[in-house]
Amino acid sequence: MAAAEIERLIRLLARLPGLGPRSARRAALTLLQRREQLLEPLAQALAETAEKVTVCSRCGNLDSSDPCGVCLDPKRDPSLLCVVEEVADLWALERSGAFIGRYHVLGGTLSALDGRGPEQLRIAGLVERASDPAVTEVILALGATVDGQTTAHYLAERLAPAGVTTTRLAHGVPVGGELDYLDDGTLTTAMKARRPA
Known part of the structure; x- marks a missing residue:
């Protein structure tokens, strides 16, 4: 059984379009195995995107x-x-x-x-x-x-x-x-x- 943090990551990835549970497991494993090249830059990009990206009040973009x-x-x-x-x-x-x-x-x-x-x-x-x-x-x-x-x-x-x-x-x-x-x-x-x- 994987750690609770890994299971949470897999569940969240599985919510993305085109990723089922098996694909989410493979993606999570790849992220964890390539922590410095993928996981950490992805986590930083997600945090920056969550902080800075907004919905345009004029058009909705x-x-x-x-x-x-x-x-x-x-x-x-x-x-x-x-x-x-x-x-x-x-x-x-x-x-x-x-x-x-x-x-x-x-x-x-x-x-x-x-x-x-x-x-x-x-x-x-x-x-x-x-x-x-x-x-x-x-x-x-x-x-x-x-x-x-x-x-x-x-x-x-x-x-x-x-x-x-x-x-x-x-x-x-x-x-x-x-x-x-x-x-x-x-x-x-x-x-x-x-x-x-």
Whole structure:
């Protein structure tokens, strides 16, 4: 039986996406065997990240500054606002280089089964940002899941009074697909082929 500290480490690692109990055990063993090269630098990076990284009050991105670097970037097109479900989707679009505007992270999608309504998402902030005269287009870059489609339809209705053009991602995003798992070429094609919502 492993020490309580090791078991705790394994349980925490097993909570990470893509790591089950066996993978978490292997990761913990590797960390412990390579203490100076991996474990100590990782522990320091985790502590610094926990202390310094925050949620951007403007868009919902994660960064060490508030507003985040994307919101403060003067090269961004302020007329384009891309709505994504989670920060992972924002990062996926950034990796693709397909988008040069600003973002708004909802923090999830509407889901009756999960008890997640409009109040649990950052929708009020989105409506406020879309009402800015500088914004001319809001791109609903949500996954092609049932919840993503429902959320996109709801947002299109909520954004209609703002008078902005509301578009959706098109070709390249498979039904049931999530943005974080798509390759850069697919994301670029989908961004270029967006259509009215």
